[in-house]
Amino acid sequence: MTRGLFISFEGIDGAGKSTHIDSVAALFRQAGRAVVLTREPGGTPLSEKLRELVLHEPMNALTEALLMFAARREHLVQVIEPALARGDVVLCDRFTDATFAYQGGGRGFDWQVLGQLERMVQQTPGGMLRQPDLTVWFDLDPAIAAERLASARVPDKFESQPADFFAAVRAGYAQRLSEMPKRFARIDAAQSREAVGADVAMVIQPWLDRSSV
Numbered sequence: 001m002t003r004g005l006f007i008s009f010e011g012i013d014g015a016g017k018s019t020h021i022d023s024v025a026a027l028f029r030q031a032g033r034a035v036v037l038t039r040e041p042g043g044t045p046l047s048e049k050l051r052e053l054v055l056h057e058p059m060n061a062l063t064e065a066l067l068m069f070a071a072r073r074e075h076l077v078q079v080i081e082p083a084l085a086r087g088d089v090v091l092c093d094r095f096t097d098a099t100f101a102y103q104g105g106g107r108g109f110d111w112q113v114l115g116q117l118e119r120m121v122q123q124t125p126g127g128m129l130r131q132p133d134l135t136v137w138f139d140l141d142p143a144i145a146a147e148r149l150a151s152a153r154v155p156d157k158f159e160s161q162p163a164d165f166f167a168a169v170r171a172g173y174a175q176r177l178s179e180m181p182k183r184f185a186r187i188d189a190a191q192s193r194e195a196v197g198a199d200v201a202m203v204i205q206p207w208l209d210r211s212s213v
């Protein structure tokens, strides 16, 4: 049976993740793989309700971190683990690196405590720690992201944060990359859409090759 594959897409708000995820899904489908396209926070009816709360209600930093992990636990149990067990490709718009970057880097919440929650929430049925096989990090200067978002939509609670918050979130992603370099592919998201798309296709290619055999 084909092995399941878990790919997450990360970056500060407005970095360009959503622009490229559908194309990645199309590439895997062309290679004959079943694809589950999902997002965090969200991905199940309950997790989507939690998303509404965390994106729009002011709350304590610990409450925010716990709700992110509560939504994730539900998402893992209901959607991600069953899809991986079937051998599907799971493409997830944000996963736990976002919690380290936003709640850890951005809000200054304790990194070690986030690590404890990660180990508790992401334990697989076989007792392993579930992590993405690949994390595509769209790395972008917060000033460029803010310019892109200004003309795109009404900002939510996170998107309304000042530039120094996003500089800290970006540093949080950089720290996660330094802790787990093999899992990460960093993309220079300041390039044109076409150039970013080409870089994304390049980092996905080895996983597509494995899908075809």
Ligand SMILES: Nc1ncnc2c1ncn2[C@@H]1O[C@H](COP(=O)(O)OP(=O)(O)OP(=O)(O)O)[C@@H](O)[C@H]1O
Binding pocket: 011, 012, 013, 014, 015, 016, 017, 018, 019, 020, 148, 149, 152, 189, 190, 191, 192, 193, 194, 196
């Ligand atoms: N390379 C690019 N150059 C210029 N604009 C871009 C580029 N990539 C995406 N955009 C535009 O920037 C805006 C944000 O892109 P997108 O929604 O893909 O970001 P995102 O990372 O998914 O953001 P969020 O996490 O906040 O949902 C959109 O208006 C999109 O069209």
Ligand SMILES: Cc1cn([C@H]2C[C@H](O)[C@@H](COP(=O)(O)O)O2)c(=O)[nH]c1=O
Binding pocket: 013, 039, 040, 041, 055, 068, 093, 094, 095, 096, 098, 099, 100, 102, 103, 158, 159
């Ligand atoms: C998973 C996760 C997300 N966030 C933040 C990051 C974004 O500002 C929003 C999600 O909005 P998007 O348009 O779907 O990117 O939530 C967070 O702070 N912590 C997390 O763990």
